[in-house]
Amino acid sequence: SQTIHQWPATLVQPVGSPLSLECTVEGTSNPNLYWYRQAAGRGLQLLFYSVGIGQISSEVPQNLSASRPQDRQFILSSKKLLLSDSGFYLCAWSGMDDAGSQPQHFGDGTRLSIL
Amino acid sequence: AQSVAQPEDQVNVAEGNPLTVKCTYSVSGNPYLFWYVQYPNRGLQFLLKYITGDNLVKGSYGFEAEFNKSQTSFHLKKPSALVSDSALYFCAVRDGTFKTIFGAGTRLFVKA
Numbered sequence: 001s002q003t004i005h006q007w008p009a010t011l012v013q014p015v016g017s018p019l020s021l022e023c024t025v026e027g028t029s030n031p032n033l034y035w036y037r038q039a040a041g042r043g044l045q046l047l048f049y050s051v052g053i054g055q056i057s058s059e060v061p062q063n064l065s066a067s068r069p070q071d072r073q074f075i076l077s078s079k080k081l082l083l084s085d086s087g088f089y090l091c092a093w094s095g096m097d098d099a100g101s102q103p104q105h106f107g108d109g110t111r112l113s114i115l
Numbered sequence: 116a117q118s119v120a121q122p123e124d125q126v127n128v129a130e131g132n133p134l135t136v137k138c139t140y141s142v143s144g145n146p147y148l149f150w151y152v153q154y155p156n157r158g159l160q161f162l163l164k165y166i167t168g169d170n171l172v173k174g175s176y177g178f179e180a181e182f183n184k185s186q187t188s189f190h191l192k193k194p195s196a197l198v199s200d201s202a203l204y205f206c207a208v209r210d211g212t213f214k215t216i217f218g219a220g221t222r223l224f225v226k227a
Contacts, residue, residue, distance in 0.1 A: 006158075032213060042203075042219055042220050043217060043218070043219045043220060044159075044205070044217045046214060046215075049213050049214070051213065057213075059214075090158050090159070092158070092159075100147050100209040100210065100212060100213075101147050101164070101166045101209075103149055103151075103161040103164055104159075104161070104215060105161065106151075106158030106159045106160070107158050108156075108157050108158045109156070109157070109158050111156070
């Protein structure tokens with residue numbers, strides 16, 4: 001069966017520090033991968049999605065970036081964190097033959113607090 | 116442009132009573148509609164989806180949803196609520212692209 005792992009679960013970082021959040025998927029090949037941010041336990045904001053290695057689409061301009069160095073690995077990064085980067089970050093995957101009819105499967109998220 | 120509306124921030128229901136969480140959508144073409152549930156400090160879990168066919172879709176944990184094309188609605192229902200159903204529920208729509216549009220979420224409280 002397919003599983004998705006995100007780490008760390010919780011992270012406290014000072015303003016201006018770098019960030020690296022990692023997400024890996026097991027049990028499937030060539031998944032579509034997504035990073036979301038959820039603010040205040042409500043709506044989800046799509047940050048990035050990837051349909052293959054090295055292919056990243058950005059949805060919202062900001063000081064975050066994403067990379068996909070391996071088929072089932074998706075990394076969210078920042079060179080300098082801002083206070084406004086605080087939030088709950090969720091990684092998700094969907095099947096490679098996904099034409100829109102397949103659901104997304106989410107990791108358990110990373111809660112990021114910026115001090 | 117695609118959009119999803121969940122008109123209720125919160126729904127309160129007594130245990131054992133039926134529950135409904137409302138969702139309306141706007142999408143060009145045929146909609147792919149989904150419901151997800153989120154428990155505290157967890158990711159979203161897929162409950163059910165409507166792609167085509169029967170307007171009543173059955174999903175996990177006894178939930179079902181009714182697709183109504185004329186009203187552009189996709190309401191989530193359960194005949195008998197449990198306290199453990201208390202969570203945040205998201206309706207979502209996809210239009211055949213890689214993007215999913217999520218509603219703002221509805222918090223369900225089931226009182227014992």
